[in-house]
Amino acid sequence: MLLSYREALNQAMREEMRRDPRIFLIGEEVGYYQGAFKVTKGFVEEFGPQRVVDTPITEAGFTGLAIGAAMAGLQPIVELMTMNFGIVALDQIVNNAAKIRYMSGGQLSVPIVIRGPGSAAHQLGAQHSQSLEAWFCHVPGLKVVAPSTPRDAKGLLKSAIRDQNPVIFIEAQLLYGTKGEVTEGEYTIPLGQAEVKRAGADVTVVAYSKMLLVALEAADQLSREGLDVEVIDPRTLKPLDLDTIVTSVKKTGRLVIVEEGWRFCGLGAQIADSIYTAAFDYLDGPIVRVTGEEVPMPYSRPLEDAAIPDVPRVVAAVKSVCGAA
Amino acid sequence: MADMDRDDLLSLYRQMLLIRRFEEKSAEMYALAKIAGFLHLYIGEEAVAVGAIAALRPDDYAISAYRDHGYCLARGSDPGKVMAELFGKATGLCQGKGGSMHLVDLPNRFMGGYAIVGGHIPLATGLAFATKYQKQDLVTVCFFGEGAVPSGQAHEAFNLAALWKLPVIFICENNRYGMGTPVHRAVALYENVAEAARSYGIMAERVDGMDVLAVRALMRTVVDQVRAGHGPFFIEAMTYRFMGHSMADPSHGHYRSKDEVEEHRKRDPLVLLKQQILDQALCAEADFKPLEQEVGEIVAAAVKFADESPFPEPSALHRDVMVED
Numbered sequence A: 001m002l003l004s005y006r007e008a009l010n011q012a013m014r015e016e017m018r019r020d021p022r023i024f025l026i027g028e029e030v031g032y033y034q035g036a037f038k039v040t041k042g043f044v045e046e047f048g049p050q051r052v053v054d055t056p057i058t059e060a061g062f063t064g065l066a067i068g069a070a071m072a073g074l075q076p077i078v079e080l081m082t083m084n085f086g087i088v089a090l091d092q093i094v095n096n097a098a099k100i101r102y103m104s105g106g107q108l109s110v111p112i113v114i115r116g117p118g119s120a121a122h123q124l125g126a127q128h129s130q131s132l133e134a135w136f137c138h139v140p141g142l143k144v145v146a147p148s149t150p151r152d153a154k155g156l157l158k159s160a161i162r163d164q165n166p167v168i169f170i171e172a173q174l175l176y177g178t179k180g181e182v183t184e185g186e187y188t189i190p191l192g193q194a195e196v197k198r199a200g201a202d203v204t205v206v207a208y209s210k211m212l213l214v215a216l217e218a219a220d221q222l223s224r225e226g227l228d229v230e231v232i233d234p235r236t237l238k239p240l241d242l243d244t245i246v247t248s249v250k251k252t253g254r255l256v257i258v259e260e261g262w263r264f265c266g267l268g269a270q271i272a273d274s275i276y277t278a279a280f281d282y283l284d285g286p287i288v289r290v291t292g293e294e295v296p297m298p299y300s301r302p303l304e305d306a307a308i309p310d311v312p313r314v315v316a317a318v319k320s321v322c323g324a325a
Numbered sequence B: 001m002a003d004m005d006r007d008d009l010l011s012l013y014r015q016m017l018l019i020r021r022f023e024e025k026s027a028e029m030y031a032l033a034k035i036a037g038f039l040h041l042y043i044g045e046e047a048v049a050v051g052a053i054a055a056l057r058p059d060d061y062a063i064s065a066y067r068d069h070g071y072c073l074a075r076g077s078d079p080g081k082v083m084a085e086l087f088g089k090a091t092g093l094c095q096g097k098g099g100s101m102h103l104v105d106l107p108n109r110f111m112g113g114y115a116i117v118g119g120h121i122p123l124a125t126g127l128a129f130a131t132k133y134q135k136q137d138l139v140t141v142c143f144f145g146e147g148a149v150p151s152g153q154a155h156e157a158f159n160l161a162a163l164w165k166l167p168v169i170f171i172c173e174n175n176r177y178g179m180g181t182p183v184h185r186a187v188a189l190y191e192n193v194a195e196a197a198r199s200y201g202i203m204a205e206r207v208d209g210m211d212v213l214a215v216r217a218l219m220r221t222v223v224d225q226v227r228a229g230h231g232p233f234f235i236e237a238m239t240y241r242f243m244g245h246s247m248a249d250p251s252h253g254h255y256r257s258k259d260e261v262e263e264h265r266k267r268d269p270l271v272l273l274k275q276q277i278l279d280q281a282l283c284a285e286a287d288f289k290p291l292e293q294e295v296g297e298i299v300a301a302a303v304k305f306a307d308e309s310p311f312p313e314p315s316a317l318h319r320d321v322m323v324e325d
């Protein structure tokens, strides 16, 4: 069945909400407006305003409210209009959601999903174009998921909802309209499992969310030039499925990591460190990272394009690790 | 006074005395380095916790800021487990992971002490949201200092609670100071901090927080009203902390005078209640002796239990970061 990423998310939440009355959705414009990006189309009509809760523009307040509701036995899904606004709720996410289980010695748990689009769309400016996954990944107590395809989006969101931990689920505005094959009927994809999106023998490229599409396009182009690229999507950023990447690196001896976020302390730095520790002897050369530029996202189109990794940059990086630049 | 029943009054007195003696002993244990970190004592404010919690059902929720020993004990927590938590022992309420500021006792429905000023107030609205969602006739009581009233998270929570008529009772303990800052240098409407809640349409009342009977009487009315579904309520309890902000702070110094502290000590909540009991000739001075004796033994036993308990095993370090499936 061909579905858009948006429809896949909608199905995942709809199926889960039909299954379990403890699940409710809360956020700005999730109800009568049908979602800022129309992800929750039809929800308030099907589930009613008790379970599809429109909020005022108070991210700290309603995220905290949802965390409290989770402590008392509900299974909230918080929609952040975009992940940028998660910064406003960061105290709740970091100090409460992530720590309450540990601080209480295991007495309490916070089964919550906080989801919404991260990364840049087109010319939305510096405050609406951020890739903040590394911030969330840094915090013990959180899981972080960033699917790239409709099939993954559906299966992973269902798992995230069922997971009894706080899960940050990062979508992307530019992915909502993308289409892909989605398995008919009920299925889930476990958190913490990477997937080889394209098998290859010469070099491994790790990329997630929007950047996965860029990496696949680069791989296609490189295959025409005789380079056989393996592309891996970690899908879940934390816990990271290191084994799948290590297995690939043992085969190829070369690794490129692509991310849209800022370079310094970015997710790629962590993945590189993990691979150096786990598979140093298998590497034929240094790991190469392709990242967003270290600037607040500029508005102007050519500058914005220059700030975000693209196919030519990934191609160049792959060639450089293969000594073919 | 209509509710002058001897056993009832002695029971309130005993609870306040337990908190008082427990806190005094905690200070001693801090001086002996058995307790470390931040230790905020509740001495002087006992009537608020005891009076408010006396009006609750055992299954109602309570949640607070970091000055939390009093609520926990008033909710019925085992003093030994509380002291063991302060000692960082494996037998503590939270197995030594929380410490003084993060007590949690789920069986007694104490949902935690939180150390980010204002950050737990949204959680309280969430507990109340969950009980309303599940059609349980429960109320949630949320304790915080007047220092939290101007925080953004408090205001967001007040708005959500009022907007959705949540069964939550906000109890602001106005002890006149947030660390060294007097209320008139922190809250614009310092003569009536409840205006913060009233401005959202929340009903509010001030009570003498040194008078346990007054606190309980007001709370009984408020709890009935909130339980009946009339929405949130805000109580400003006028109180005073007799000790420093924490053990790092002397009881008086640059920001408040010894005379001021002495003046407030004349309205010690324990002395006030005792006087009320004696005035009504419900008991004689001698009847308080056994209470002192009994409470002294409980606190001594708590210290013994904490002292003799083991520290957590190293294997506990990583336990309860995540819910394992």
Ligand SMILES: Cc1ncc(C[n+]2csc(CCOP(=O)(O)OP(=O)(O)O)c2C)c(N)n1
Residues within 6 Å of the ligand: B067, B115, B116, B117, B118, B144, B145, B146, B147, B148, B175, B177, B178, B179, B245
């Ligand atoms: C967000 C935040 N800022 C600063 C602090 C440091 N701090 C701890 S307690 C406190 C004063 C709080 O006063 P109040 O809310 O009146 O509570 P009280 O100590 O009087 O019980 C401050 C500033 C903190 N814990 N959290």
Ligand SMILES: [Mg+2]
Residues within 6 Å of the ligand: B145, B146, B147, B173, B174, B175, B176, B177, B178, B179
């Ligand atoms: Mg105060």
